[in-house]
Amino acid sequence: MPNRWGFPDFDAHEGVHLFTDPASGLQAVIAIHSTKLGPAGGGVRFWHYADSDDAITDALRLSRGMSFKNAMAGLPMGGGKAVVLADANRTKTDALLKAFGRAIDSLGGRYVTAEDVGMSDKDMVTISSETKYVTGLPVASGRAGGNPGPSTALGVYLGVRAAAQRGLGADRMKDVHVAIQGVGSVGGGLAELLAKDGARLTLADVDADRAQALAARLGAAVVPAEEILGIEADIVSPNALGAILTETSITALQTKVIAGGANNQLATREDGWRLHARDITYAPDYVINAGGIINVCLEYMGHGDRAEVEARIHKIPDRLNEVWDESERSGEPAAAVADMIAKRLIGRG
Numbered sequence: 001m002p003n004r005w006g007f008p009d010f011d012a013h014e015g016v017h018l019f020t021d022p023a024s025g026l027q028a029v030i031a032i033h034s035t036k037l038g039p040a041g042g043g044v045r046f047w048h049y050a051d052s053d054d055a056i057t058d059a060l061r062l063s064r065g066m067s068f069k070n071a072m073a074g075l076p077m078g079g080g081k082a083v084v085l086a087d088a089n090r091t092k093t094d095a096l097l098k099a100f101g102r103a104i105d106s107l108g109g110r111y112v113t114a115e116d117v118g119m120s121d122k123d124m125v126t127i128s129s130e131t132k133y134v135t136g137l138p139v140a141s142g143r144a145g146g147n148p149g150p151s152t153a154l155g156v157y158l159g160v161r162a163a164a165q166r167g168l169g170a171d172r173m174k175d176v177h178v179a180i181q182g183v184g185s186v187g188g189g190l191a192e193l194l195a196k197d198g199a200r201l202t203l204a205d206v207d208a209d210r211a212q213a214l215a216a217r218l219g220a221a222v223v224p225a226e227e228i229l230g231i232e233a234d235i236v237s238p239n240a241l242g243a244i245l246t247e248t249s250i251t252a253l254q255t256k257v258i259a260g261g262a263n264n265q266l267a268t269r270e271d272g273w274r275l276h277a278r279d280i281t282y283a284p285d286y287v288i289n290a291g292g293i294i295n296v297c298l299e300y301m302g303h304g305d306r307a308e309v310e311a312r313i314h315k316i317p318d319r320l321n322e323v324w325d326e327s328e329r330s331g332e333p334a335a336a337v338a339d340m341i342a343k344r345l346i347g348r349g
Helices: 052-072 094-105 121-128 149-168 185-196 208-218 225-230 247-252 270-277 291-301 306-313 316-330 334-345
Strands: 015-021 026-034 044-047 078-085 177-181 200-204 235-238
Touching: 015 052, 015 094, 026 052, 026 094, 044 052, 052 078, 052 291, 052 334, 078 094, 094 121, 149 185, 149 235, 149 291, 149 306, 149 316, 177 185, 177 225, 185 200, 185 208, 200 208, 200 225, 225 235, 225 247, 247 270, 270 334, 291 306, 316 334
Parallel strands: 044 078, 177 200, 177 235
Antiparallel strands: 015 026, 026 078
């Protein structure tokens, strides 16, 4: 069926919902890509967009990625995503969060939210006062759930190790040079884990002070955020926002491996072919960064402890190797192969 909605990333979404609440100032988008495998699970991003079309496009791309991520992780959830449009000052109030909770509740369980960029554990608690369709809430020690960041970081770490083996032939990370873009919850957690392995790290973040502080503690180097993708390194690990792998940035890459936790790293599908043409091993983002959704999905399902969460996260390298093996057999880029497998799993192959 042709896409007549004017958004190239629409991709047969089941629903795209726009919400406003004048009293709180809420403007939000909830995009539901697929509920084939279960309720559409995916976090909510609090972000300032240049215009509302950018917010809708972000929600469309992210929700499609969640469909694929949840399917590839073997979770009984479909894919959805929400964005709450922040003002230039990133003003966030309890009233706004509660209004967003009511918006979620109006969908009757078709969308389940969790923490994403710009949101916190505390925000999830506030949202949950208005709806039960929320996960990533504080939990008792040893239980599944809570802040998804550390679980995402663990999965990305395991994926980076698998990518190092695949692309570099490295059996261990000692002295492997990893350039990490973004050192927030995921990138910072990844840096901590790699430092324990003896990897050589170069860090960058839009918050230069944060990057400098972490580098000082880990004995890492620091470069400006705008330079990190182009430095010479064994592995480049994007862990900030998406659409950073473009025709221009791919041409400037000086690495053999791209493996990081940022969503939607490829600006276009053609960029997957550009990486493939340069023989760069690419870990598809929604495969490598599934640790967080594994954690909160098991929380939402009401079962599972940390041992089960981590056992599932440790399967991420297996799925990556499945993608890379098929890429070698078919000659297709890893990104295209991952999409093909995920589409098959959600009945769109």
